Amino acid sequence: MSAPTSSTEPAVVPPKPGVKRMWHLAPLRVRAGVVTVAVIAILGIVGTVVATSIAAQNAANWEVLRQRGIQQSETISKLESSLARAESDRDRAVKNLVPQTELTQREQTVAAAEKSVGDREAAVKGREDAITAKENFVKQTSLTGGKYTVGVSMEAGTYRTENTNSRCYWAVYTSGTNYDDIVQNDLGATGVLTVTINQGQDFETNRCGTWVKIG
Template identity: 45%
Template sequence: MSTLKPLQPVPADQPETPKAKKKRWGLILGSASAIAALGGGVFWGMNIPDPKESEEYIALSDTTTAVFAERDKLSSELNELKSGLAEREGELEQQGKDLDARSTKLDERDEKLAGAEAAVAAREKAVGKIEVEQEENSVSDGIWTVGTDIKAGTYRAKEAVGSNCYWAVLKSGTNGDDIVNNGIPGGGRPTVTVRKGQDFESVRCGTWVKQ
C-alpha cells in the first residue's frame, strides 16, 4: 500500500512551475478518489433493513387495516339506518295523510251533525209552538162560554172518543135549557163549531182542539 506524501508548500516568493502544479493537482485528485472509494465501500458494505419489514410498520399496517374495516362496517350500518329512517319517514307521511283524510271526514260529519241538530231544534221549536197553541186552544170536559172561556171556531176531538161521549152547544144564559146542537158520536173524532153567545158542554169526550 502506497503512502501519500504530504504536499510541500511553495514559498511565496518562488513561482510554482507547471510541472509542480501538475503534480500537486494529481495528488489532490488521487486523495479525493481514495476517500470516495473508501466511503463507497463502507456504505456498500452496510446492511440497511427494509422499513416495511419492521414490527412497528407491520403493527401500524394491521391497525390501519382494522380501522378501515371498522369504518366500512360503520358506513354500512349508517346506510342501513338512513334507509330505515327514510322508510319510517314515508310511513309517517302516509299516516299524516290518513289522519288528514280522517279529520276531513270528521269535519264533514260534524257539519252534517250540526245541520241535523239545527233541524231537530227548529222542528222541536215548531212542535213546541204547536203544542203551546194547542194547549191554549184546547177544551176538556165541562161547560165553557164562547168568547169568555174559549174562542169561537171549530173544535175537534184530539183522540177517538168512546161510546159514552156526549157534547152539546147551548145558548148562553139559558142554564142549558136551550140546546142549539148536541151529539153522542159513539167513536171517531167528532168536530163541533161554536160561536159567541153560546156555551159548549163536553162529557167524557176527552180533549177538544181548535182547528
C-alpha cells in the first residue's frame, strides 16, 4: 500500500472557547442577510408613512369634492326654481295676451284719437295765428306815443285821435332821413285830430292819446 499523501490546504482552526467572532470577520453571506432585513424594515416604515399621507390627502380631496357637489346641487336647485317661476310668468302672460283682432281695434282707436288730437291742435294753431295777426293789426293800426315806420310797425292810412292834452305833438317824416325831413307836424292842437301817413313815411306822436286807423 502506498503511503497517504499530505494535503496542502490549511487546516481550519476552531475558535477558542470564550472568544466572540468579530462582525468584520463574519462571513459575507451573513452580513448581506442582515442588511437585507434592515432595508426591508426601513422600506416598510416608509411605505406605512407614505400610505398614511396619501390616505389623509385623499380624504381631504374627497371632502372638497363633497362640498363642491353640495354647492352645485344648491345652485341647480335655485336654477330650477327660477326656471319654474319664469315658466309660470310666461304662462300667465300668454293667458293675458290680447287677441289680435282686439289689438287691431285698439290700434285703430288710438290712431283715430291721435288724428283727432292733431286736427284739434291744427285748429288751435289756426286760431292762435288769427289772434296773433289781429293783435299785430291792432298794434299797427292803433298808435300811442312813440315813433313808427309805415310797413314795419304801422300801416299806411288815415288815423284819428281825440286829444285833450294841449302839449300834444305829432309829426310825419320822410323815411330814411333820421326824422330830419318833416312832411307835416302840429303842436298843441286839441280835440279831434286826423293825419294821413303814406308808404315811405315815419310817424311820431307824443301826449296825443291813441291814434286809430279810420281809412
